[in-house]
Each structure stands twice: as C-alpha cells, then as structure tokens.
Amino acid sequence: MTNKEKLKRCGTFGVALFVCALGIGLITNANLGTSPITSLPYVGSRILGLSLGTLTFALNVLLLLWQKLLLGREFRAAHLFQLPAVFAFSVFIDAGMALTAELTSENYLSQMVMCVAGCAVLGLGISMEIVSNVTVLPGEGIVIAIAYRFKKIFGRIKVLFDVSLVALSIALSFVFLSGLVGIREGTVISALLVGNFVRLTSPAVRKLDGWFAA
Numbered sequence: 001m002t003n004k005e006k007l008k009r010c011g012t013f014g015v016a017l018f019v020c021a022l023g024i025g026l027i028t029n030a031n032l033g034t035s036p037i038t039s040l041p042y043v044g045s046r047i048l049g050l051s052l053g054t055l056t057f058a059l060n061v062l063l064l065l066w067q068k069l070l071l072g073r074e075f076r077a078a079h080l081f082q083l084p085a086v087f088a089f090s091v092f093i094d095a096g097m098a099l100t101a102e103l104t105s106e107n108y109l110s111q112m113v114m115c116v117a118g119c120a121v122l123g124l125g126i127s128m129e130i131v132s133n134v135t136v137l138p139g140e141g142i143v144i145a146i147a148y149r150f151k152k153i154f155g156r157i158k159v160l161f162d163v164s165l166v167a168l169s170i171a172l173s174f175v176f177l178s179g180l181v182g183i184r185e186g187t188v189i190s191a192l193l194v195g196n197f198v199r200l201t202s203p204a205v206r207k208l209d210g211w212f213a214a
Contacts, residue, residue: 008212009132016128017089018096023122025096028052029104030114032186035122035194036162037139038093039169042182047172053094060086063138067145081135089137115186116193123197127205130198162191 028034034042041055048055064082068075100118105111129136136144143161147154166183173181 005212009134012128012208012212013085013132013134014088016125016132017085018092018125019128020122020125021089021092021096022099023096023118023120023125024093025098025100026103026118026121027115027186027190028097028118029100030111030118030186031104032111032115032189033184034182034187035190036166036187039182039187040165040172043169043173043177046181047176051094052097053090053092056093057086057090060090060138063142067138067142070142070145070149078135079141082138082141085135086137111186115189119190119193120197122190123194124201124205126194126198127201128208130202131205131208 024035024038028038028042033039038052038056041052041059044050044055044059045052061083064079064086067079071079100114103114105114143154143158146152146161147157166187170180170183173179173183
C-alpha cells in the first residue's frame with residue numbers, strides 16, 4: 001500500500017467518524033432515546049454532568065483495556081490505534097450534538113423523521129469506516145476480541161453486547177436518575193435500522209476502493 005493510499009484511507013476514516021458522530025447527534029437529539037452503543041455513555045453523562053463525548057471516550061478506554069485482558073500476548077501495538085480514533089470520535093460526538101441541537105422538536109413526527117435520518121447517516125458513516133479499513137473503535141474491537149477468544153459468531157456477540165449495554169443503562173438510570181433515561185422507541189428503531197442502512201449504502205461506498213488505489 002502506497003503512502004498516498006494510506007493518506008486517502010485515513011482521511012476517509014476521519015470523515016467516517018464525523019459522519020457517524022453526526023448520526024448519533026441526530027438520533028440522540030430526536031429525544032426518542034439514543035442508540036444502543038451510546039446508551040451507557042448517555043446515562044453516564046446525565047448522572048455525572050459531563051458531555052456525551054467525554055463519557056464515550058471514558059467507556060471506550062475501558063473497552064480497550066478489556067481487549068488487552070482478553071487477548072493477552074496477542075494484543076498488538078496496532079490495537080492502540082483505536083485510542084486516537086476514539087478520541088477523535090468523542091470530540092466529533094460533542095460537535096455532532098451541538099450541530100444538531102437546533103433541530104430538536106417537540107413534534108413527534110419530526111422527532112421520528114430526525115431519528116430515522118440519524119440512523120441513515122450513522123449507517124453511511126459505518127459503511128465508510130468499514131471500507132477505509134484503517135482501524136476499528138473499541139466498541140467494535142471488544143466484540144471482535146470476545147468472538148475470537150471464545151470462538152463465537154461476531155453477530156451474536158454484537159447483539160449480546162448491545163443488549164448488555166442497554167440493560168446496564170436502564171439499571172443505572174433507575175438507580176441514579178429515578179426513572180428511565182435515554183432508552184425509548186428510538187433505541188429500538190436505531191437497533192433495527194442502522195444495520196440495514198449499512199447494507200444499503202455499502203455498494204455505493206465500495207466504489208471508494210478504486211479511488212484509494214488510484
């Protein structure tokens with residue numbers, strides 16, 4: 001791989017992170033519940049009064065450490081590239097939340113449209129992240145590590161991981177916030193739609209492979 005191709009892939013990965021963060025901002029600011037992967041940082045941000053990006057970074061650092069424990073000697077220096085990636089992603093999340101805050105509405109139909117639009121944007125960002133083939137975020141890296149260590153199917157571990165995050169978020173919101181926070185129909189909608197939008201956008205995004213090599 002030439003340096004030019006590496007630069008293109010890294011640039012695309014950076015754009016992908018911003019697009020993903022913008023999608024998360026749209027979903028969250030629709031006020032119908034945040035996405036499953038963001039549910040725990042969101043509840044944590046409400047409990048501690050810190051930004052969603054800050055709590056996202058903190059959670060992902062813990063997930064990276066968990067990868068280290070699971071993989072042991074198989075944890076490579078390349079895994080550490082997840083750290084600057086998630087730092088940028090966390091900054092982008094706070095930017096995405098700020099950029100989409102003005103779109104917040106009390107109208108349920110508008111909220112639903114915003115949520116679905118966020119799912120589409122997030123799906124596009126994930127497609128770009130995959131095709132760039134630079135690194136993964138710790139939230140995905142830990143699922144890969146668990147699947148590899150215990151020889152399980154990635155998709156099943158991903159579902160269990162997301163469900164566990166949502167369950168923990170529900171428990172913490174009831175304990176510390178005296179009610180359900182951040183988990184609503186939008187959480188279910190994003191869980192169902194994002195993967196489908198990834199599949200829909202992947203064929204078009206795959207055309208970037210030719211541009212990378214040019």
